[in-house]
Amino acid sequence: MRVAVAAEAVEFRPKRIRLVAVLSAVFLVAVFTVVGLLLGDTPTGVIFRTSDQVAMVCLGVLLAGGILLLARPRVRADAEGVEVRNVVTVHRFAWTDVLHVSFPDGASWARLELPDDEYVSIMAVQAVDRDHAVAAVRALRELHRAATP
Template sequence: MSVVVSSTVEFRPRRIRVVAWASAVFLVVSFTVIGLLLGDTPTGVIFRTSDQVAMIVLGVLLAGGVLLLTRPRVRADAEGIEVRNVITAHRFAWSEVLHVSFPDGASWARLELPEDEYVSVMAVQAVDRERAVTAVRALRELHRAAIG
């Protein structure tokens, strides 16, 4: 089956984004409720306003950490491919890439590079099933067209 490839393709994971956003909202709401409910307790522990604010801020920080999982993206065109994972981003010319692969049992695709090196493409995840297949086919088609 041939995949029609436009001049630029972009893929982002779908399921992890839904889960991450739901988790982030849950964390903020939970820590806000807990922070607001903190107060004098029968045990004698006294929580001050600064403690309540700290709980809410902690929830926001944890939610921000979870939302980093929504960052992965792969963007490719005729010249090369840009892979943005959770923290890092790399751009490769197609001539630097040996293969676009998705090893059996792997969680995400990867770019095979010279000297047995590889870069994970976290934007193409196995849990996205058919979207992952479409993404790998499109990336392979661009790779094939670029290297001749």
């Protein structure tokens, strides 16, 4: 698969982890909702109130929200630089600050190599996405090559 990149912007997001995260979040909310609804009819002698049932559903929603953070990574690049959004952090780099884009053997995701032996992981480009990851790394390398002397 060849990716033609000129001066336009490219954006990549992980594919497989997004699917897994969404399905897991839906499953968690469903399970906690069912458990919350069934909580009132227990023969243990414990009295669960409506607030306990609502809290159980809310707990499922909170856990699902945490799992959905895994679907957040994104990388955007254009002729001027690259923006890497991982689970929590967002970094913007000019191409002149980036030494090269790499995908080390055995690594889970690609990374931007920076001066002073530093790097930033690009969680949006994951090894499990195979061809999608290869296309993303090629596009980022081509933009980097075009922007640096």
